[in-house]
Amino acid sequence: MAPIKLVAGNWKMNGSLSGARLLAEEIAAKSAPTARRRVAVCPPFPLLSSVGAFLKGSGVLLGAQDCHAHEKGAHTGDVSAKLLSEVGCRIVIVGHSERRTDHRETDDMVRAKAEAALAAGLDPIVCVGETEAERDAGRTKDVVERQVPASWPKGGTVERCVIAYEPVWAIGTGKTPTVGDVAEVHSHIRSVVAKLGVAAENLAILYGGSVKGSNAPELMAVPGVDGALVGGASLDAADFLKIVNACQ
Ligand code: PGA
Numbered sequence: 001m002a003p004i005k006l007v008a009g010n011w012k013m014n015g016s017l018s019g020a021r022l023l024a025e026e027i028a029a030k031s032a033p034t035a036r037r038r039v040a041v042c043p044p045f046p047l048l049s050s051v052g053a054f055l056k057g058s059g060v061l062l063g064a065q066d067c068h069a070h071e072k073g074a075h076t077g078d079v080s081a082k083l084l085s086e087v088g089c090r091i092v093i094v095g096h097s098e099r100r101t102d103h104r105e106t107d108d109m110v111r112a113k114a115e116a117a118l119a120a121g122l123d124p125i126v127c128v129g130e131t132e133a134e135r136d137a138g139r140t141k142d143v144v145e146r147q148v149p150a151s152w153p154k155g156g157t158v159e160r161c162v163i164a165y166e167p168v169w170a171i172g173t174g175k176t177p178t179v180g181d182v183a184e185v186h187s188h189i190r191s192v193v194a195k196l197g198v199a200a201e202n203l204a205i206l207y208g209g210s211v212k213g214s215n216a217p218e219l220m221a222v223p224g225v226d227g228a229l230v231g232g233a234s235l236d237a238a239d240f241l242k243i244v245n246a247c248q
Pocket of ligand 1: 010166170171172173208209210211229230231232233
């Protein structure tokens with residue numbers, strides 16, 4: 001069985017309540033669910049409940065951009081996976097490179113967050129990817145070889161977990177790896193996951209980093225690419241929908 005694909009929009013720290021309504025309603029109206037591909041939007045925390053209501057009945061999944069590893073407690077400013085689930089989230093992004101950089105998140109922290117997500121009934125999208133310096137040093141495969149096993153949640157299954165390969169240098173820059181490079185890294189990630197004793201052939205591995213409507217047909221056709229994690233282009237309904245449509 002091939003992996004169920006996923007196109008997830010990461011709105012990051014963007015949007016307003018009024019803008020979110022227009023964006024979510026258009027995506028909800030125009031991304032027909034299929035048996036082989038899921039669609040999700042991940043707005044900032046304060047918009048989750050409203051966006052959940054705008055998406056209601058559409059089949060488009062609500063996702064969050066991060067969660068804390070603990071269920072509750074004295075963690076000012078953080079949000080638990082359990083609460084995210086309660087407000088309707090089905091998915092949560094963990095270990096995005098902006099979290100790894102801005103909040104110094106380590107692989108251990110990312111793994112703990114992914115485990116908390118699973119325990120709360122959320123499907124984690126675990127992000128990995130090399131920096132420009134690591135790529136220039138020819139270390140891309142070493143980086144994913146370190147990040148993937150260290151960030152993969154204990155007890156994680158391919159039915160519940162998704163990996164997003166996001167080269168840091170491609171995020172928000174308009175630069176993308178060649179299709180050959182994407183295919184090679186995805187295949188390497190799959191072999192690393194297989195060594196964890198997981199049915200890696202059924203794992204959805206998303207590509208992320210400057211995916212747009214214009215390059216989506218090429219990127220989504222790469223063997224081993226099972227969807228996209230989309231930042232900038234997910235803020236434009238028409239562009240996001242082109243990416244969704246490119247992922248069949
Ligand atoms: P981008 O971001 O599509 O704007 O490059 C991708 C991401 O950060 O997930």
